[in-house]
Amino acid sequence: MPSWKKENLIFQISSGFLDQSLIMAEIKAWLGAFRLRTLPLALSCIITGSMAAWGSESFSPSIFAWAILTTVLLQVLSNLANDLGDAEKGTDNENRLGPARAVQSGVISKEAMKKAVIICGILALFSGVYLLFLAFDSWNLTWLLFFILGLASILAAIKYTMGKGAYGYRGLGDLFVFLFFGLVGVLGAYFLQTGQIQWHTWLPAVTIGCFSVGVLNLNNMRDIDNDRDSGKRTLVVSMGLPAARWYHLSLLLVGWLAMLLFTFENWKSPWQLLFLVTLPLFIANGKKAYTHKTPQELIPSLKQLALGTFFFSLTFATGIILAQWL
Secondary structure, three states: OOHHHHHHHHHHHHHHHHHHHHHHHHHHHHHHHHOHHHHHHHHHHHHHHHHHHHHOOOOOHHHHHHHHHHHHHHHHHHHHHHHHHHHHHOOOOOOOOOOOOHHHHOOOOHHHHHHHHHHHHHHHHHHHHHHHHHHOOOOOHHHHHHHHHHHHHHHHHHHOOOOOOOHHHOOOHHHHHHHHHHHHHHHHHHHHHHOOOOHHHHHHHHHHHHHHHHHHHHHHHHOHHHHHHHOOOOHHHHHOHHHHHHHHHHHHHHHHHHHHHHHHHOOOOHHHHHHHHHHHHHHHHHHHHHHOOOHHHHHHHHHHHHHHHHHHHHHHHHHHHHHHHO
C-alpha cells in the first residue's frame, strides 16, 4: 500500500477515535452536570411524606411514582441552573474545591446549558401537571394552589444562582432549601396521597428540611473562602465558620427530635424506630463538621449526609410498613 494511503487511513482512524472521545467527554460532562449523586437527597422528602401517608392507610403507587419523577426533574433542573449561574457569576473557578462544573470547564457551552435548563423546566412542568390530575378528581382551588407551588418550585430551582436576584447569593439558600426540600416536599407528598394535612405531619417535614439544609451548610462551609472572594454571601459567609459549626449541629439535633416526636405521636410498634440504625452516621457527620481543620475534610461529609438522609427516609418508610404488617 502506498505511503500516502497508509497516512490517510491512519488519519481517518485517529479522527474517528478523536470524535468518539469528544462525544464520550461531552456525555460524561452532561452526567456530571445532572449531579445524579444529589438525587437521593431530593427523593428523601417524597419517600418520607408518602410513607407517612402509608401510615395513615392512604397510598397510591401511581401518585408516588409521578411525584418521584417530578422531584427528579426539579432536582436536575436546579443542578443545571446552578452550574450555569455559578459559571456566569465567576463563582466556579480554579479556587473551587468541589468537582469541576460543566460550563466552567468549557466542555458544555452556556448556550447548550440554557437550552437544557429550558427543556428540563418544561418536562418538570408537564410531569407536575399530570401528577395533579392523578391526585385530584377535578379542577378546584386546591389544584390551583398546588399548580402555583409547582411553578414556584421551578422558579426556585432556576433562581438559586441564576439572574441578578439569585437568592443563593443573598444568604437565602438555607431558607428556600428548608421550604422546598422540607415543608413543600414532605407535606406536598403527604397531601397528594391523603387530601389532608395533620399537625404532626409537619414534624417529618421539619426533619428532612433540616437535614437538607445541613447538606447545603456543609457545602457552604467547604466553599466559604471562595464564596466570600466571589461575592456570594451565603449564610455561612455571613455568620462565620465557628457559628456555622454550631448551626450544623443544631440542624441535625432539631431534625432528629422532630422525627422522634412524630414517631411517638403515632406509636404502633417498635419497628417504627428502625430509622435509629442511621444515628451513627449523623453523629459522625456532626463531629466532623464541628472538628474539621481544612475545607477538604468536608467533601466526604457532604456525600455522607446526603446518603444518610436517604437511608434515614428508607428506614423510616420500612419501619412504618413493618409496623402495619407484623
